[in-house]
Amino acid sequence: MLELRHVTKIYQTSSGPNVVLRDVSLTLPARESIGVVGKNGAGKSTLLRIVSHAEAPTAGEVIHHGRVSWPIGFAGGFNGSLTGEENCRFVARIYQQDIEYVIEQTREFADIGRYFYEPIRTYSSGMRARVAFGLSMAIDFDLYLVDEVTAVGDKTFRKKCRDAFAARRERAGLLMVSHDVATLAEYCKRCLVLHDGGATLYDSLEEATEAYEAREAA
Known part of the structure; x- marks a missing residue:
């Protein structure tokens, strides 16, 4: 299991503070495969770096209940x-x-x-x-963090990646960032939508993509 408690991430830029994540609190169950979607700059890769402890949040904390990978492919x-x-x-x-x-x-x-x-x-x-x-x-990790890595390499290597994920999904969880809905559908049952600094977990990829598209169209 993975817990985020009041996680905020702010980057200081020449034009002022950029709030990427704002007071995000989530509990992600163990051994679940969860997708992450959001527009460019929504904080998808930042979230993975914070979860892996490669980068510290500005405020809040991340609690691991098990061994978490670094972002795969990083x-x-x-x-x-x-x-x-x-x-x-x-x-x-x-x-x-x-x-x-x-x-x-x-x-x-x-x-x-x-x-x-x-x-x-x-x-x-x-x-x-x-x-x-x-x-x-x-x-062996309890949770694998994946950031667009299935696009790496040729067709044979991509198949090797898919097979490796399939084998590990039986005993570990995935937190996967991808712009490709088909890729998320192949691996993930639930999905996290990042929007305007917030994060909402949906029980199905269909619900998540509908919510994401509606917010982008608004």
Whole structure:
């Protein structure tokens, strides 16, 4: 289970404060797959970073009841001077996982050949995303945070991603951001709509998309 208690996020800009999330309180049940929709700038990716503790809220708190992943596909946490293998080794130690297992699972999943043993700074953005995704799948989390990652790679790799999600959905939850309703429908039963700093959880994707479209049209 995941709890957000009075979470507010404000960014200071040259034109004044930008309130992305305003006093958001939610309880997301364990082992549920929940989509997240909202217009550009509504705070979807910000929400995932706050939930993962990669970024602190301006006010409020996030409480984890279980192990939560970083946003899958987010490669910003890699050390560019280290190789893909060395980054995997470092993360495996932090999460107290079997190091060799994590390295091998990530290497096989990412499928980037010899580049796995080269510094991350030499990777293309797609290669970084592949390694980040593979590393996420190599560690068991209770909740996986997903940010538009199913668009990474070619058709074969995207199928590999879908299969990995399907396997983990049986024992873990997903919090998935996507602009593609078809993708959300494939993975999620419920959906969170972000609008004007607020967040509303709907029991079905259909209800959520109707509410989202109505608000955008208003």
